[in-house]
Every structure is written in structure tokens, then in C-alpha cells.
Amino acid sequence: QVQLVESGGGLVKPGGSLRVSCAASGFIISDFYMTWVRQGPGKGLECISYMSNTGNTIHYIDSVKGRFTISRDNAKNSLYLEMNSLRVEDTAVYYCARGSSGPARWYYGMDVWGQGTTVTVAS
Amino acid sequence: SFELSQPPSVSVSPGQTANITCSADNLGRKNVCWYQQKSGQSPVLVIFQDTRRPSGIPERFSGSNSGNTATLTISETQAIDEADYFCQGWDATTEAFGGGTKLTVL
Numbered sequence: 001q002v003q004l005v006e007s008g009g010g011l012v013k014p015g016g017s018l019r020v021s022c023a024a025s026g027f028i029i030s031d032f033y034m035t036w037v038r039q040g041p042g043k044g045l046e047c048i049s050y051m052s053n054t055g056n057t058i059h060y061i062d063s064v065k066g067r068f069t070i071s072r073d074n075a076k077n078s079l080y081l082e083m084n085s086l087r088v089e090d091t092a093v094y095y096c097a098r099g100s101s102g103p104a105r106w107y108y109g110m111d112v113w114g115q116g117t118t119v120t121v122a123s
Numbered sequence: 124s125f126e127l128s129q130p131p132s133v134s135v136s137p138g139q140t141a142n143i144t145c146s147a148d149n150l151g152r153k154n155v156c157w158y159q160q161k162s163g164q165s166p167v168l169v170i171f172q173d174t175r176r177p178s179g180i181p182e183r184f185s186g187s188n189s190g191n192t193a194t195l196t197i198s199e200t201q202a203i204d205e206a207d208y209f210c211q212g213w214d215a216t217t218e219a220f221g222g223g224t225k226l227t228v229l
Contacts, residue, residue, distance in 0.1 A: 037166075044209060044220055044221070044222045044223045045158070045166065045209050045211075045220045045223075046220065047211075047218060047220065095165060095166070097166075104215075105213070106154065106156060106171075106211070106213050106218070107154075107171075107172070108171055108172075108177075109156040109158075109168040109170075109171030109172075109177070109211075110156070110158070110166075110168060110211075111168050111171075111177055113165040113166055113167070114165065115165055116165055
């Protein structure tokens, strides 16, 4: 069964750090573009970071660049997002999602999503 | 970067056709996907490559993309289609999500 399961969310103070994880099953994450998408309370979707299947292409949106780091562990078939210098505006549900296998990252859309993990940044 | 505009809400009667639009300059030159998100759930892909449906998505869902506007059309709308719908536009160098449209089936 193709599945993504996120974990690691929680409550953290502004300026703090957190690492969220995404465990994949039923497919190999290094065969696909993988992305982290967040959704603030009552807000829309925002693709904040993605990694290509080869690992050679990594992208961040400007608001998280220098603070967040995407990585993966092929042996554990897992994707990670290390978040540092967290801000109140980073409060959101964080989803990992599967993209395409190949050079066009969303050629088949984001076709598999996890259930999300909630990150709350508050003092 | 670019921004995608969606109407905040659309209402439709059961059995009727719902059209949800997504607009940006020259959006027809980009690829568009559509995602359905029911309350408290994760998004689900319903359209990719402007017009294609993933397996398991009912034929009632269709998409188009031309000029400055992409449209998600839901024919014979059912109560179970009530959800938020987000468009995503992308090309080789950039991407964006629309702000989402809440579809209400009255």
C-alpha cells in the first residue's frame, strides 16, 4: 500500500527548532520528487521545499531559505524537514507529498499525501 | 513567481454543474493540477496536466486550461463533492497554489 506518514510535530517557542519526518511505504522515495507542503490555520497550501529523485535539485521558498533543510534517508525510505529559527508564522500543518518520477517534478501532480503533522510556534 | 486567483466560494445545487476557475497571466502556458480537500483531511489530486484524471477519480471531474484561465468542472455535483479546491500552476522554473475555493452543495 502506497502511504506517507508524517511525525514529529509539536509546540515550540519562537526561535526554536524541530524536525518533522515522513516515512514512506509501498514505493521508494528516491525514485520520486518529494515535497513538503504546509497549510497555515484556515489558509491555503504552500509548497515550501522539494527534493528531486536524484537528490541533485533542492528548492526552498524564500521565507524558509536558510532556516529549513530538506533531507532524506534512503535506507529508512524517509524524508525529513529540519526547521530552525522558527517563527510564529511557521505555524501550520506540514504535509509531505509525492511528485513525479522524472525531470518534470509535478508532471503527474502530487498524487500521494500524508495525513500531516501540526507544528505550532508560540511563546 | 506568479500568483493564482480563485474565487473564495462557489455554490451549486445537487445534480448541477460546478465550475471553479483559476486565473493568472498566460496560465495556459503552464501546467495545472487541481486538489480537493475535505474538512479535516489531506488534499487529494483530482486533475493533473490540465485535463487528466488520476485513477479512482470520477469522470464527473474534468479540467481545462487556456489563455489566462484554468477551470475545474464538476458535472452532476453530489453532496460528497463539498470541499475546498486548490489549483496549482507550475512550469520549469516556478510554481504556485491558488488560494482555494470552497464549494458548497446546497
